[in-house]
């Protein structure tokens with residue numbers, strides 16, 4: 001029995017949450033080979049690592065049969081890491097937005113031309129990257145896009161009366177035209193797309 005890592009979708013980083021969450025040090029960052037590694041003998045089968053991975057790259061095998069099945073699943077995996085670590089609705093902020101706080105957003109700085117979208121996520125309720133909808137699939141044209149963690153300031157969440165997170169604030173030429181609130185994932189992506197279309201076309 002041991003956890004298996006799908007390196008097709010794992011960003012294989014020393015910052016891996018599973019390394020810090022594993023109570024026995026069975027998942028380590030092998031600094032010599034620059035890769036995550038599993039020491040099966042140390043694993044107690046608690047599965048904390050499985051839920052610690054934001055992209056679902058860690059699966060647990062308790063039998064040889066399960067291990068074979070999971071390895072086959074990984075071989076057939078079509079998704080690639082580059083497709084996962086992009087801006088996705090409700091998921092962890094990526095790239096220049098990583099770590100931005102709601103209180104740091106100045107609406108005066110949003111784009112005066114075209115569409116601007118500000119996404120607010122609750123740090124306590126982050127969606128799995130794999131199940132969340134890529135922002136680029138929600139808007140036909142490139143939009144000015146910012147993503148931030150909602151923080152205690154309530155600077156924007158109060159101003160726009162946001163009742164549930166994640167949320168999208170949509171602006172046309174700096175004018176607020178509507179908002180989306182609550183969870184949507186790839187299973188109800190079409191509902192999210194039509195809700196956005198309704199706001200933009202109004």
Ligand code: SF4
Pocket residue numbers: 003021022023024025026027042043044045046047048049050
């Ligand atoms: S199942 Fe538990 S003990 Fe085993 S590697 Fe994962 S977190 Fe560590």
